[in-house]
Amino acid sequence: MTPYTLHYDPLDQQINFEGALRLITEEETARLLRELTAIHDRIEGVLRLNFQRLRYINAAGVRALSLFIDYARRQNALAIQVIASSVVAWSERVLPVLQAIWDRVEFSVYDKNFYKSQGIIEDDGFIPLLRNQTRILWPLEQEVLRRHGLKSGQRVADICCGCGDVPLLISREFAPSFILGVDHSEAAVAYARHLQSEFNIDNAEFQRGDATTLMINDNSFDFVSCRLSLQIFSQPELILKELIRITKPGGQVYVTCEDYDLIVGYPESALIHETYERAAVYGDQMGMDLRSGKKLYSMLAQARLEAIQTDHIMLDTSRADREAFAQVIESWRDFSVYTIGDDLGLDEADQATLLSGYEAQLRAIRSANGFTTWGIVACSGQKPRQ
Amino acid sequence: MQSLRPQPQSSRMSPLFALKLTFPAQDFQTNWTQCSLLANYMAEYTAYQFTQQERAENIISTVANELLETAVHLATPHSDLTLHLEQHAAGLQLEVSLLPQPDLATAYTAFLQDLADDVGEQAYMQWLTAVTIPPHYFNQLGLMMIAHDFSVRITSVSLASERICTRLFIPNEELQA
Incomplete structure (x- = not known):
């Protein structure tokens, strides 16, 4: 499994995660946090975090995301949308915790009711x-x-x-x-x-x-x-x-x-x-x-x-x-x-x-x-x- | 190989499927990505038996990875880790037995006892947003996460030769929503 990649799409103000976010060292956590906060600090409005292509995560990865949400909470400058997918089962179970850190986090599962029929x-x-x-x-x-x-x-x-x-x-x-x-x-x-x-x-x-x-x-x-x-x-x-x-x-x-x-x-x-x-x-x-x-x-x-x-x-x-x-x-x-x-x-x-x-x-x-x-x-x- | 497993109630029944692997702890301690590799291997090897194959694979891998990371934090270098996976009628059982570092053994068993009593929401949130991790870290956060977000039961048994066996049980309801 390839390590994670993070791609920022400025058209949708969306960060797309891909691969496996299984962090090991504190340096890796700090690096991810730096990347996320840098994007956070240069935009306004809504920031989307999209996990549809992130196959795996570990607790250290969840902590890095939590630290970022906590940072966003303290800045109180953006609203955050977190997008999970039922295809990657972990995301439906683990990501809702981010809402508990800050009530301006909106959580959704993309492929629930994603077409009417x-x-x-x-x-x-x-x-x-x-x-x-x-x-x-x-x-x-x-x-x-x-x-x-x-x-x-x-x-x-x-x-x-x-x-x-x-x-x-x-x-x-x-x-x-x-x-x-x-x-x-x-x-x-x-x-x-x-x-x-x-x-x-x-x-x-x-x-x-x-x-x-x-x-x-x-x-x-x-x-x-x-x-x-x-x-x-x-x-x-x-x-x-x-x-x-x-x-x-x-x-x-x-x-x-x-x-x-x-x-x-x-x-x-x-x-x-x-x-x-x-x-x-x-x-x-x-x-x-x-x-x-x-x-x-x-x-x-x-x-x-x-x-x-x-x-x-x-x-x-x-x-x-x-x-x-x-x-x-x-x-x-x-x-x-x-x-x-x-x-x-x-x-x-x-x-x-x-x-x-x-x-x-x-x-x-x-x-x-x-x-x-x-x-x-x-x-x-x-x-x-x- | 000598049997390192305790004999609690659930193990008396013959499993539908079993897999047992033994590794030098140092392999993982020098190359942590091996945890992910092994978790994915076990998950892919096992998941075909479940109707919702992708879901089962993803959850088994997530849970197994946290258990392995915990074991690698805890184990004495130059000791071995034994991993045992069994499928029972009610769910999947994962066990890891290891020789813990002496300064972590007591803290680990005390932590698991607290976890068995309750996954405190507030404590979990504190761990998630802690800016630094404590000096005696053995992936407490990972165990809290799988207990908090997945319906996983975690127990621990002390074995002969100062080894500890940690057991996770993932019920079928979690693997086949």
């Missing part, structure tokens, strides 16, 4: 939906992944990997040298590890992590994917920045997002269309952008990725097992009408309207001559070599 999406009840989606998407997506540069021998990371089935399928079909799956959901990561033992795959690893603050070294993967996840975060650019950071120069960043504007159905077209219009609006209210597929190219271009290529993964009733497709729509229906509907406090009439479109789509899927789609945009770009 977190409670729903990180629940283990969400896993069957993820599994059904993979069941119908994988036959199409594996070809898309190949076109976007995924190949044998690469080091691959799948960020927001959900229940881990896709990284394991990638391991099986593409033979990467190593694949890492990261997800913030405890339930999903536990499921992924269970699935890994069932698949008997050795070159995969799953870890719990925050996609906006990955505990992964810079430039460490050849191919980094983030599939069907950016749309649930209000600041997807923070995740994209991390995907690019961990990708090797010349490596590929691959992202997919669904886009409700690409969903059509027949017969009962209007009913289906209206339901997805409404679902997208309700999604907005939950902090999700369910029409973000069309924005991916622009996002990757603004992030200065090169050789950007796009693909549609257009699933439809002529190319998918109809019953598996129906099961996905049933999961969406329940998720949208009941889970999100209850969360947003939709009344019975609104829920019934929403429900009618999903039922119409299910009739289209289960009718021999019916047709419907699920449209996803896949987009990838190369990280510049220099």
